[in-house]
Amino acid sequence: MKNKNIVDAIGMVDDKMLLDAQPNGNKPQSRHVKSSLMKWVSLAACVCLVAGIGIFALVSKNGSVNTSDVDASSANGATKPSVTDTNINSSKFEDKIIYFDSSDEQEAVDRLPKWDEMTIEDKYSDLKLDTVIESEKCGKMDMSHIYITNSHELDIADLGEKIGTANVKGYDHYEEIEHTMYVAVYEIKSVAPHCAVAAELSKGKYYVYINHSYKPQTLGEFIDDLSLRENISFGGAGLGYFDENMQHNQIVFEDSIDVGDVFDIVMNDRSIEAMKDYDAHWFQSEIIGLSVNIEKLGYKNISMQVTEDGYLTTNILATGKAFYIGTDACYALRDYVVDNYKGYRLVYVDVNDDIQDSLNDTQDSSSVSSSDDSATVSTVISQGKEPMPE
Amino acid sequence: MKDEKIIELFFERNENAVSQATDKYGTCCQSLARSILRNEEDAKECLNDVSHKLWSSIPPTRPQSLKAYMLKLTRNRAIDMYDIKNAAKRGNGETAACFDELSECLASQESVAESVEASELAKVINELLKSEKPLARKIFLQRYFYMLTVSEIANANSIGESRVKMSLQRTRNRLAEKLSKAGWR
Numbered sequence: 001m002k003n004k005n006i007v008d009a010i011g012m013v014d015d016k017m018l019l020d021a022q023p024n025g026n027k028p029q030s031r032h033v034k035s036s037l038m039k040w041v042s043l044a045a046c047v048c049l050v051a052g053i054g055i056f057a058l059v060s061k062n063g064s065v066n067t068s069d070v071d072a073s074s075a076n077g078a079t080k081p082s083v084t085d086t087n088i089n090s091s092k093f094e095d096k097i098i099y100f101d102s103s104d105e106q107e108a109v110d111r112l113p114k115w116d117e118m119t120i121e122d123k124y125s126d127l128k129l130d131t132v133i134e135s136e137k138c139g140k141m142d143m144s145h146i147y148i149t150n151s152h153e154l155d156i157a158d159l160g161e162k163i164g165t166a167n168v169k170g171y172d173h174y175e176e177i178e179h180t181m182y183v184a185v186y187e188i189k190s191v192a193p194h195c196a197v198a199a200e201l202s203k204g205k206y207y208v209y210i211n212h213s214y215k216p217q218t219l220g221e222f223i224d225d226l227s228l229r230e231n232i233s234f235g236g237a238g239l240g241y242f243d244e245n246m247q248h249n250q251i252v253f254e255d256s257i258d259v260g261d262v263f264d265i266v267m268n269d270r271s272i273e274a275m276k277d278y279d280a281h282w283f284q285s286e287i288i289g290l291s292v293n294i295e296k297l298g299y300k301n302i303s304m305q306v307t308e309d310g311y312l313t314t315n316i317l318a319t320g321k322a323f324y325i326g327t328d329a330c331y332a333l334r335d336y337v338v339d340n341y342k343g344y345r346l347v348y349v350d351v352n353d354d355i356q357d358s359l360n361d362t363q364d365s366s367s368v369s370s371s372d373d374s375a376t377v378s379t380v381i382s383q384g385k386e387p388m389p390e
Numbered sequence: 391m392k393d394e395k396i397i398e399l400f401f402e403r404n405e406n407a408v409s410q411a412t413d414k415y416g417t418c419c420q421s422l423a424r425s426i427l428r429n430e431e432d433a434k435e436c437l438n439d440v441s442h443k444l445w446s447s448i449p450p451t452r453p454q455s456l457k458a459y460m461l462k463l464t465r466n467r468a469i470d471m472y473d474i475k476n477a478a479k480r481g482n483g484e485t486a487a488c489f490d491e492l493s494e495c496l497a498s499q500e501s502v503a504e505s506v507e508a509s510e511l512a513k514v515i516n517e518l519l520k521s522e523k524p525l526a527r528k529i530f531l532q533r534y535f536y537m538l539t540v541s542e543i544a545n546a547n548s549i550g551e552s553r554v555k556m557s558l559q560r561t562r563n564r565l566a567e568k569l570s571k572a573g574w575r
Contacts, residue, residue, distance in 0.1 A: 006492050009511035010534045011465050015458035017519055021531035022418065023538060023546045024462075171417060176457075178417050212542075280487045280553065281537040303550075320541040320551060 065176075088338060090243045093251055095342040117170040121207040124168035124181055124267055125149050127199055139142045144388055147209035148195060148318070152298020154198045154206040160187030168199055188296065195317060208297050212318040219312075220270025226294070226316070228267075232259060232270035235291035235301060237337045253341040261340075265333045266312050266325050275311070275322040283322070284308040288334040292316065306330035400448040407448075409439050415457050419464040425537040426468040426485050432475070436468045443467065459562060488537050491558070495566040509539040514568050522561060529554055530561045 115123065127147040163185045184200045187193045188208065195214050198206040211346045216222035223229065234257035240250045275281060289305035292314065304314040308329040313320060337343075391406045391410050399407035403491055412419075417435055423433035441465045453459035525547065532543045533554075540558075543553040 004509045006495060006511055007469060007489055007534075008466075008508040010492065010531075011462055011469075011514075012509065012512035013519060013531065013535065014516055015455040016525060017516075018458050018531060018535060019455065020524075021528040021535065023532055023536055023542070091495055124459065169417075176414055212545075277487075279484055279541060286552075315541065315544070315551070318541070318545050319539070 001305055008093050017051050025232070049177075080306045086236050088241060088243070088249075090249055090345070091347040092338075093249070093343045096345050097347045097349055099349050112173055114174050115170075119151070120201045121149050121151050121153065123179065124170040124199075124201060125182075126169045127166050127185070127197070127198070127209045128169075129164065129166045129185060133242075145211045145213060147211050150208040150210045152208045154188060154208050155296070156206070158189045158296050159198060160189045162186050162199060163193060166199070166356065168201070190227040190230055191297065210297065210317055214317050214319075216274050216321065218270060218274060219267060219272040219325075222274065222321065222323075223267060223270065228294075229259065229263060231294050233293045233295070234259060234262060235293055236370060237288055237290050237341070239286075239288040239334060239337075243309075250346040251338075251343040253337055253343045255341050257337060257341065261302070261336060262290065262333065265336055266306060266329050269325065272323045272325060275324070278313075278320040278322050281312055281322070283313060287330050289335055395446060396456060397452060400444070401452075408445055411444055411456060412437065412441055415460045418457070419460050422461055423468040425542075426465070426472055428477075428484065432471060433468075436464060436471055436481075439467050439471075440464050443526055449559050450512075465537075484539055485537055488534060491562065492534055495562055495569055503519065511569075514572060515565065517567055518561075518568055522564075526557050526561050529557045533558055 025056065108187070113122075113259065125148060127149070129147070163184060166182050166185050168183050171177075172179065181201070186198045186206060187199070188196055194211055196208055196210050199209055201207050214225075216225060226232075236255065237253040237257055238251065242248050284307045285308050287308055289303050292302045292304045293300050294302075294316065299316065303314070303316055304312065306312055307330065308327070310324055310330055311322045312325045312330070313322040315321075351384050391414070396407055396414070398408045399410060419440060420433050420437045423436035424430065427433055427436065437491065440460060443463050444460065447463075451459070476486065519530065522530065529543055529547065532538045533540075538546070540551050540554050543554045547554075
């Protein structure tokens with residue numbers, strides 16, 4: 001191991017900081033999204049921040065971008081900033097003004113609920129099956145995975161065959177007691193049981209548990225295991241880019257994107273292998289991101305995106321998955337959404353600033369990239385109160 | 391049973407001390423070992439070793455927080471086990487990636503790196519982490535103490551993976567800067 005001392009030094013950090021940082025049993029926290037717009041607003045803000053910082057640092061004194069520096073930043077593992085993209089006609093997007101409050105505390109963390117305050121599906125976070133089963137969908141398979149609750153009650157119509165029984169475990173972080181319960185486990189219709197199962201936590205009520213360590217071999221396997229064509233829907237899309245005037249634009253598309261078209265553009269080559277070292281790879285900037293719903297499993301507003309280095313990536317089933325589909329397919333998805341759906345260009349105004357000044361500033365800066373006759377829609381948000389998109 | 395009582399059992403050389411301690415904190419320790427070793431059997435073996443180490447180290451040690459003490463023992467033991475098992479294929483896997491990211495903060499020359507005491511480094515790291523925002527501190531420790539993957543951290547904190555990566559990059563940069571000022575880089 002290189003420089004083991006620094007690894008050992010991390011093991012000596014203060015007890016309090018260490019315990020404060022303790023993950024909650026790898027269980028993903030519940031997310032509640034009030035509207036698709038809010039999600040894309042947050043996404044766009046994030047893209048703007050990352051790309052903005054990169055570009056700001058790279059713009060030379062005469063105002064031009066030094067592309068050799070852009071490449072160097074990528075080689076060092078930093079997120080590569082979006083580059084100028086003149087293929088998008090900025091004038092086709094209407095402006096949507098987003099009021100936000102920069103004084104909001106953004107680091108606030110919710111209190112961990114006490115055991116009695118939690119719902120049964122949140123209490124019992126882990127499920128472990130130690131068995132080999134014969135699945136109708138996938139044949140004989142080893143089921144010795146740890147499944148994590150997705151805090152979602154399964155529609156009874158989606159309940160499949162019984163697989164067996166298992167212990168579910170939960171941990172009371174206040175009393176520091178582990179709770180276990182013996183439950184019946186079922187398949188979920190049209191979902192491979194090594195991806196997700198349902199557990200009967202109370203009489204007649206079944207809850208979804210996800211195998212976070214699921215790793216498909218190919219894109220085709222991923223599609224088939226989750227019957228994605230049947231089970232997925234897209235809630236909208238968002239993209240960020242710099243136009244020819246180096247003005248950063250954040251565009252949201254609120255209408256549902258057609259599933260069949262997305263499959264045809266980016267998911268038609270089923271033989272593409274899944275990336276094996278997802279967590280070690282630093283992807284280049286996102287070209288466009290789609291909001292993903294798999295209602296059967298309780299997924300709302302998670303994400304699928306294409307990147308400038310040609311990858312289709314997603315966090316379906318909680319852990320990252322990536323497939324190299326090539327840059328042509330990635331940009332084809334961006335062009336398809338831009339050409340076929342109504343997009344809004346987001347303009348941010350801080351409520352703490354003088355409103356009139358902010359509007360004047362915004363109009364000055366936006367005039368270089370948007371048409372004079374574009375309509376303006378106004379929305380108020382309180383930034384920092386909404387969850388970031390996954 | 392309260393931590394103080396369990397520690398008293400150790401000092402009384404009562405063998406129930408070990409089972410009380412592992413009943414109470416075994417799950418979180420095993421979870422940490424699993425994150426480092428990525429193998430359930432190894433994680434169990436690690437927890438077993440930690441039980442022995444608890445028995446042999448208390449007394450004389452009287453930990454302020456039994457849980458933090460056990461987590462630290464677990465991490466140390468799991469990293470040792472990881473080193474042994476991966477000696478032949480160094481550079482592979484998530485844990486190796488974690489170590490490599492951290493190593494970049496320190497000098498690449500072995501002579502410099504080896505001359506720095508871990509306890510001195512720990513002081514600098516503690517100082518840095520105290521000055522970080524709570525979320526950045528949490529993300530850093532979840533990655534480099536608890537050895538979670540980027541996507542596990544993103545899930546645990548309900549944030550995007552890009553935000554996790556960005557936060558880690560920034561904290562590492564600040565750590566490298568501090569180490570550089572101390573002449574260790």
